[in-house]
Amino acid sequence: MQITLKDIARMADVAESTVSRALNNKPGVGEDTKLKIIKIAKKHNYRPNQLARGLAANKTNMIAVILSEMDSPGNIEIVKSLEKAAEKNGYQIILCNTNNQTEKEKSYLTLLESNQVDGAIFIGGKLVEGHLLRASFSPDNNIVLVNRLAEENFFTSVLTDYSQGVYKAVGHLLDQGFENIALVGGEDYNLIEEEKSAGYKAALIDHGYQINEDLIFSIKADRKSGYNVFLEIIEGDIIPDAFISTSELTTIGLVEAIKMGGYFIPDDFAVVGYGDNILTSVIDPPLTVLSEPVDALADYSFDFLLKLINKKMKDQQIKVLTPELIIRESSISKYN
Amino acid sequence: MQITLKDIARMADVAESTVSRALNNKPGVGEDTKLKIIKIAKKHNYRPNQLARGLAANKTNMIAVILSEMDSPGNIEIVKSLEKAAEKNGYQIILCNTNNQTEKEKSYLTLLESNQVDGAIFIGGKLVEGHLLRASFSPDNNIVLVNRLAEENFFTSVLTDYSQGVYKAVGHLLDQGFENIALVGGEDYNLIEEEKSAGYKAALIDHGYQINEDLIFSIKADRKSGYNVFLEIIEGDIIPDAFISTSELTTIGLVEAIKMGGYFIPDDFAVVGYGDNILTSVIDPPLTVLSEPVDALADYSFDFLLKLINKKMKDQQIKVLTPELIIRESSISKYN
DNA sequence: AGAATTTACGCAAGCGCTTGCGAAATTTAA
DNA sequence: TTAAATTTCGCAAGCGCTTGCGTAAATTCT
Numbered sequence: 144m145q146i147t148l149k150d151i152a153r154m155a156d157v158a159e160s161t162v163s164r165a166l167n168n169k170p171g172v173g174e175d176t177k178l179k180i181i182k183i184a185k186k187h188n189y190r191p192n193q194l195a196r197g198l199a200a201n202k203t204n205m206i207a208v209i210l211s212e213m214d215s216p217g218n219i220e221i222v223k224s225l226e227k228a229a230e231k232n233g234y235q236i237i238l239c240n241t242n243n244q245t246e247k248e249k250s251y252l253t254l255l256e257s258n259q260v261d262g263a264i265f266i267g268g269k270l271v272e273g274h275l276l277r278a279s280f281s282p283d284n285n286i287v288l289v290n291r292l293a294e295e296n297f298f299t300s301v302l303t304d305y306s307q308g309v310y311k312a313v314g315h316l317l318d319q320g321f322e323n324i325a326l327v328g329g330e331d332y333n334l335i336e337e338e339k340s341a342g343y344k345a346a347l348i349d350h351g352y353q354i355n356e357d358l359i360f361s362i363k364a365d366r367k368s369g370y371n372v373f374l375e376i377i378e379g380d381i382i383p384d385a386f387i388s389t390s391e392l393t394t395i396g397l398v399e400a401i402k403m404g405g406y407f408i409p410d411d412f413a414v415v416g417y418g419d420n421i422l423t424s425v426i427d428p429p430l431t432v433l434s435e436p437v438d439a440l441a442d443y444s445f446d447f448l449l450k451l452i453n454k455k456m457k458d459q460q461i462k463v464l465t466p467e468l469i470i471r472e473s474s475i476s477k478y479n
Numbered sequence: 480m481q482i483t484l485k486d487i488a489r490m491a492d493v494a495e496s497t498v499s500r501a502l503n504n505k506p507g508v509g510e511d512t513k514l515k516i517i518k519i520a521k522k523h524n525y526r527p528n529q530l531a532r533g534l535a536a537n538k539t540n541m542i543a544v545i546l547s548e549m550d551s552p553g554n555i556e557i558v559k560s561l562e563k564a565a566e567k568n569g570y571q572i573i574l575c576n577t578n579n580q581t582e583k584e585k586s587y588l589t590l591l592e593s594n595q596v597d598g599a600i601f602i603g604g605k606l607v608e609g610h611l612l613r614a615s616f617s618p619d620n621n622i623v624l625v626n627r628l629a630e631e632n633f634f635t636s637v638l639t640d641y642s643q644g645v646y647k648a649v650g651h652l653l654d655q656g657f658e659n660i661a662l663v664g665g666e667d668y669n670l671i672e673e674e675k676s677a678g679y680k681a682a683l684i685d686h687g688y689q690i691n692e693d694l695i696f697s698i699k700a701d702r703k704s705g706y707n708v709f710l711e712i713i714e715g716d717i718i719p720d721a722f723i724s725t726s727e728l729t730t731i732g733l734v735e736a737i738k739m740g741g742y743f744i745p746d747d748f749a750v751v752g753y754g755d756n757i758l759t760s761v762i763d764p765p766l767t768v769l770s771e772p773v774d775a776l777a778d779y780s781f782d783f784l785l786k787l788i789n790k791k792m793k794d795q796q797i798k799v800l801t802p803e804l805i806i807r808e809s810s811i812s813k814y815n
Numbered sequence: 816a817g818a819a820t821t822t823a824c825g826c827a828a829g830c831g832c833t834t835g836c837g838a839a840a841t842t843t844a845a
Numbered sequence: 846t847t848a849a850a851t852t853t854c855g856c857a858a859g860c861g862c863t864t865g866c867g868t869a870a871a872t873t874c875t
Contacts, residue, residue, distance in 0.1 A: 147862085158826075165864085169864095170822070171822080191593060194530045195830090196861075198528070214757065223576065239574070257529040258481065267864075395761055397762070425761050427763050486833060494856075495831090496857095509852080512854085528832070530831080530859090535831075536833055741843095
């Protein structure tokens, strides 16, 4: 059996309440009794039962981070950053991976609804929001969305401005003399998808170019789809001279397919990929990428969640962050 | 406020105990009362408070997976596999990342000690085991180690046979005509390190070669160290013609350094890397790798943990699995 | 010095659930 | 029909902790 508060109280010859207050550094305990209690607790390696504590205090100091995709290094970076923020604020993170399955998301949502965590941060994920919306109706369910657009702007969220990111990328490619730019994005995230093509179209128009809908490809955000879309594209009528890929995994697949086909980057095809991380950095040639502000995404979202938990947030908030375009070889024209 | 058991009991006009038994499918409730209760609970979207439940039943149906390194795709694969096993058995996983910091590991260990989880699986990680050992003394602390050798064989664990893996790799490289094979491993995991060099040495001897201690390099298991060790090596006296790298991240760094130096794989240096996953698969040329049996690692470790939790394990168990050598271009000699 | 504050601690209820036990109701056996 | 066995359910204690409130002791102020 575990050692409990009651045991410590008996040993220190005080009431349980006093032990509780002493160990939690709450006022109302004399300095010397406090010291005595702490000493005894330490000596016996006392660990408060967090279940009991959570039940009594209605607070667990744990938050759930619900990840749509664990294979994305960008997401992992956000998580790592969140971990730091959590530790600094005395919270523990419990990481949940949904693999983009709504069912799993629902199941993890019960962590919130069953009081096991004080709040949840959702990173990425499909649009489907009924369950989220329903959960968010209860004021006890503190929810922050990261990089996930909802139909209704009911959620406190932190977003990357994909539109602006793609806009920059298009501008850069046009500058380099590429004129047939294909946009390869993910189909699952409809609203975000719209953002991306909005940025794409705006950039083309602003630079005086025509828009060709056939150069916009919506595919699943995984590696294989990135690979296959290239095969499909080179069989098509219009062969682009540049690609903008808006997810990490599709970028990998796309580059693989290009190389496999015996083509060269950037000579045959320029590529702007997504995510400045270990995965894309391994690629040869060095890849021009749109880079998410991972630390800022983490900081804002944790901050928002903390405010929600502490009821310090008056209105629902949305923060939009801008991705950075990191220019490397893969998008530099040899004619330039 | 949340809706509770008591509320349901009142609505169904039965005792709380009856509701509890009905909802948990325990005997002692008539079929129709059970149905009535379930219906009411569903209608009101009742979610049992897991803290209270855990406290009363002394069981949370959650396990902690404590990850030493989140940047390693191999580890991520193990986690994903564990998730499946957990779901199948009605457990929820809470993922904790230590980043190889012992302090974090200790902190996460309190999840176990404070009854928040029924057991913990440690994936990788440094040797330092005092805290683990101490924790494991309590029969309530169910612990399984994966890919982590402990000084004392006190832990139930699932291991990859690095020795045999490296042995195979050396044999393959010798077959290909490479004679100066360098071993690049991680310094943090001392015992595992010994295993690797044991396999390395045994293979050389068995094939009638001399051992050169200067070709064995113990470095930190990260990318930068993999990069730097190459720079160091080519400045040295003996220039190897082949590398065996025994961690994913060092493999990446090593390959980068080789390419950066203007050398070619496998013509200048053959490379056998570690981990058959998205990271190493992106590398050009296709990498020969030692591949961990990730699914088996996950299955065995979860199985062990379940047995520990259910007190079904008589003796402490150790399972050793063999890595596979996947041969690709990076280790094929042009003279062959 | 006594009265008025302040400080230190204990009491006890309660967080929401599970579970052993006993009573009442129902079914089966005789 | 009555006794015995079985089923169905409620009572109440208890899991280990927090916290509001009350009281006794220590401190401060006239």
